[in-house]
Amino acid sequence: MAPHIPGSIDAQLLGLYLSDHLTGATAGLARIERMAEAFADTPVSADIARVSAEIRRERDFLRGLIHDLGVRQRPYRQAAAWLAERVGRLKLNGRIVRRSPMTMVLESELMRAAILGKLGGWQTLEELAPDLGLDRGTFVKLGDEARSQIEALSRVHEHARRNAFRISRDISG
Structure with a gap:
């Protein structure tokens, strides 16, 4: 059965919802890369690289799903997300040339929150899958993958917070 949006689902609202998730995936992919x-x-x-590859694949899947369902993609939103992610890099962290040790802490927190939002999207699509002619199991698997990504980024966060705020002192002199 080909994917379709039945009359019982608001196609415009679903399209906007999917486009918003694609926007988030675009910004998240730029950040994790x-x-x-x-x-x-x-x-x-290795954890970061794995999550990056999975987010790229998921973003491509979501783009294809939007196309298959025949809803508007709203590419201007993805372009704005891409630009906003890059502007977000221009923060005043007291470091001009090298990265701040705080950066990994903040970025891992940001990405965990974003992936939690993505998990909600997969859960919503899991619920709607039968009505849309989609395989519910696909979204269960994507939800499990999102949980695994949160665990991976929690390891990144643990590593980062253990090291970011400590001042290394040269005790020899």
């Missing part, structure tokens, strides 16, 4: 690059030299780089 930057994290993967910036923190490649850390013990948690």
Whole structure:
């Protein structure tokens, strides 16, 4: 059965909802890819790289779902999210050239919150899947993946907060 939006579901509202989630996925992907690059030299780089690859795949899936359901994608929202993510990097953290040790703490917190929001989206789609002609199991799996991503980013956060605020002192002199 091909995906479709039945008359019992508000297609415009669903389209806006999916577009908002695609906007979030676009911004989240830009952020996590930057994290993967910036923190490649850390013990948690494998966790970040895995989450990055999964978010890219999920964003592509969501884009395809929007297309398959025939709702508007609203690309201007994704462009605005991309731009906002880049502007968000221009923060005053007291560091001009190198990254602040606080950056990983904040970014892992931000990404965990974003993934929690994404989990809600997968749960909503799981609920609507039978009406939309979609496989409910797909969204159960995506929800499980989101929970795993939250766990991975919790490990990143643990590593970051253990190291970010400590002042290393040279005790030799």
